[in-house]
Amino acid sequence: MTGAEVIALLTLVLPLVAKYAPGVLASLTGHQTDEEALAHADAKLTALRQNPAASAIDDELHRAAAKPTSP
């Protein structure tokens, strides 16, 4: 490939990269807007628990209490 061909190719490709690369990278993150990114972060935070260890113990106790007792 000659130098002129390389320059011609870059002339064609670079504007496309400049136009679409930010969108492609943004799509990699799954976030298109500030609002969506913040909502996604909020949803992740809401899913976190308080007192995970105590919750697990309480859950096990509830399960044991819910089990039918043998006669």
Place this chain on the structure above:
Amino acid sequence: MKNSLFALALCFLGTGCGMSPTQVQAVGISVAADLTAGGEEAIDHAVRADLHNTCPTLADTCVATVRANWAPVDVAANAVVAALTAWDAALDIAREAGVNPGAAVLHAARALVAAYENLRETLHALHIEISPLPAAITALIPLETSPLIPLEASST
């Protein structure tokens, strides 16, 4: 999460990632929340196993002992959630105030890193390993404190 980290890494390499400062911080919070959720899952499994091994009959005094043994883990885990929530709130406030979120959320993000490392150390002492915060997250936090910078000024 890998895609998010890849995009964050590209941002830090200065290639231009198409993400606003708010989006970069929000993705950082999401990734840290994912890691914390993984830690909570590991805690959940370990606590249930400990309870059944230590207290097969779930006697009250035995359960109380197990609960007390795990209390420091809950304190450490709650601190991580609180720090993440503070980081998220600081980001919201910075965005509404129109200031650079990178500077505005500095203290909250640092608190998250410290709290997460404390949780890792607490769990490590119990032979439970959780992932460290990736460099892409810690890179969100500048080493030196900086005053709040209006968005217009920071973009020039």
